Amino acid sequence: MTDVYVVKQENYNKDEIKLKILQGLKEIDFDLNKVKNNAKILIKPNILSHHPPEKHVTTNPVIVDAVLDILTTNYKNKQFQIIIGESSGVQLRGGTKKAFETSGIKEVAEKYKVKCQDFESSKKIIIDTKGLKDEYHKKTLAFAEELINADLIINLSKMKTHVMMEYTGAIKNLFGLIAGSQKALFHAKAPTQQKFSEVLIDIYQYANTKTMLNIMDGIIGMEGNGPANGIPKKANLLIMSDDALALDIVATNIMGFDSIKLEFVKECLRRKMNPFPIQQKGIPKISIPFKKAFNIYGKAPTFIYKKAASLLVLNPTINHDKCKRCQVCLKHCPVHAITFANNKIHIDYNKCIHCFCCHELCPYDAISLERKIDFISKIFRKKEVKKVESKNNTK
Numbered sequence: 148m149t150d151v152y153v154v155k156q157e158n159y160n161k162d163e164i165k166l167k168i169l170q171g172l173k174e175i176d177f178d179l180n181k182v183k184n185n186a187k188i189l190i191k192p193n194i195l196s197h198h199p200p201e202k203h204v205t206t207n208p209v210i211v212d213a214v215l216d217i218l219t220t221n222y223k224n225k226q227f228q229i230i231i232g233e234s235s236g237v238q239l240r241g242g243t244k245k246a247f248e249t250s251g252i253k254e255v256a257e258k259y260k261v262k263c264q265d266f267e268s269s270k271k272i273i274i275d276t277k278g279l280k281d282e283y284h285k286k287t288l289a290f291a292e293e294l295i296n297a298d299l300i301i302n303l304s305k306m307k308t309h310v311m312m313e314y315t316g317a318i319k320n321l322f323g324l325i326a327g328s329q330k331a332l333f334h335a336k337a338p339t340q341q342k343f344s345e346v347l348i349d350i351y352q353y354a355n356t357k358t359m360l361n362i363m364d365g366i367i368g369m370e371g372n373g374p375a376n377g378i379p380k381k382a383n384l385l386i387m388s389d390d391a392l393a394l395d396i397v398a399t400n401i402m403g404f405d406s407i408k409l410e411f412v413k414e415c416l417r418r419k420m421n422p423f424p425i426q427q428k429g430i431p432k433i434s435i436p437f438k439k440a441f442n443i444y445g446k447a448p449t450f451i452y453k454k455a456a457s458l459l460v461l462n463p464t465i466n467h468d469k470c471k472r473c474q475v476c477l478k479h480c481p482v483h484a485i486t487f488a489n490n491k492i493h494i495d496y497n498k499c500i501h502c503f504c505c506h507e508l509c510p511y512d513a514i515s516l517e518r519k520i521d522f523i524s525k526i527f528r529k530k531e532v533k534k535v536e537s538k539n540n541t542k
């Protein structure tokens with residue numbers, strides 16, 4: 148029996164959140180007193196790139212604040228050695244450092260004298276994923292030493308839809324444990340949902356060798372074209388479990404997915420990681436449908452995805468009026484499909500593997516996702532605009 152605690156929380160009031168997390172710890176029977184004194188605790192928020200909290204792309208800093216308050220006040224005698232770590236999407240020129248600041252998490256960390264560690268400048272330790280079947284990352288994962296040394300991981304994910312993977316939550320948040328350029332390599336070599344799920348579950352299997360506490364910020368999540376450019380969605384929920392897979396299954400069911408059909412869940416089950424039966428505590432049944440991201444690209448089998456699916460899939464498209472020519476997209480494209488010529492950014496669609504990193508990371512929202520067949524794109528865009536308009540009118 149795996150416990151998942153789901154509780155209503157309608158705002159980002161720290162004291163209320165703290166109480167709910169403390170209650171959640173009891174409900175899922177997670178006793179921080181059992182964690183050894185001086186234990187090394189790695190807090191892993193979701194800091195995708197440079198987004199302020201009000202965009203609802205990143206884990207809200209108040210959640211981090213509540214967790215740090217619990218660790219340093221309620222368990223003061225334990226003298227935990229806490230670090231907040233992340234390898235965000237923006238790895239160049241101190242990208243994650245800056246993202247820590249923009250997200251508001253650095254300010255919270257400073258209040259508790261806790262260090263924010265960007266994993267791109269961490270010492271990397273190569274882990275052999277012996278026994279796991281895949282050929283594209285040579286059976287090794289490059290992790291930051293802060294992960295390797297951690298006794299406990301506190302995984303603070305955000306409840307969002309995702310253009311490539313359909314959903315991002317507890318397990319997907321662990322992708323940010325990979326240090327440095329290997330993240331881009333995985334995007335390049337594992338372009339389908341199925342292949343990328345294999346990478347994710349390799350990472351999860353390693354993280355799972357540690358004790359894990361998973362807390363999801365579902366107070367305001369994101370629907371539509373997440374993880375960065377969707378629409379904020381007020382789900383008013385906090386979700387907790389010591390099992391990231393069980394948490395994701397519960398969260399995706401709430402959001403209206405058929406959980407066990409999601410590729411990353413199937414990959415877990417294929418590897419005999421079975422969290423069932425799951426006991427949903429707090430609110431035992433709740434449905435808050437999230438508008439899905441439209442993308443069949445990640446779902447297409449590798450052998451056809453560059454051909455048959457290419458007309459229907461979303462393509463990153465530069466809005467030259469918005470583009471500030473910062474070249475963040477160019478520097479992060481894992482397959483070098485983006486170039487800068489004649490003072491403009493260009494995308495070579497023959498090279499593009501549709502990882503959508505450029506779309507996620509553009510700091511000026513200058514990359515939209517469009518379909519090649521214009522009329523299909525227009526129909527969907529009109530529908531999308533209508534839905535957003537009618538939603539706004541009903542507020």
Ligand code: SF4
Pocket residue numbers: 465469470471472473474475476477492508509510511512513514
């Ligand atoms: S598209 Fe965005 S990330 Fe790329 S150069 Fe323009 S502003 Fe920068």
Ligand code: SF4
Pocket residue numbers: 463479480481482483484485494498499500501502503504505506
């Ligand atoms: S152009 Fe954008 S979506 Fe295409 S491979 Fe490069 S980063 Fe990924």
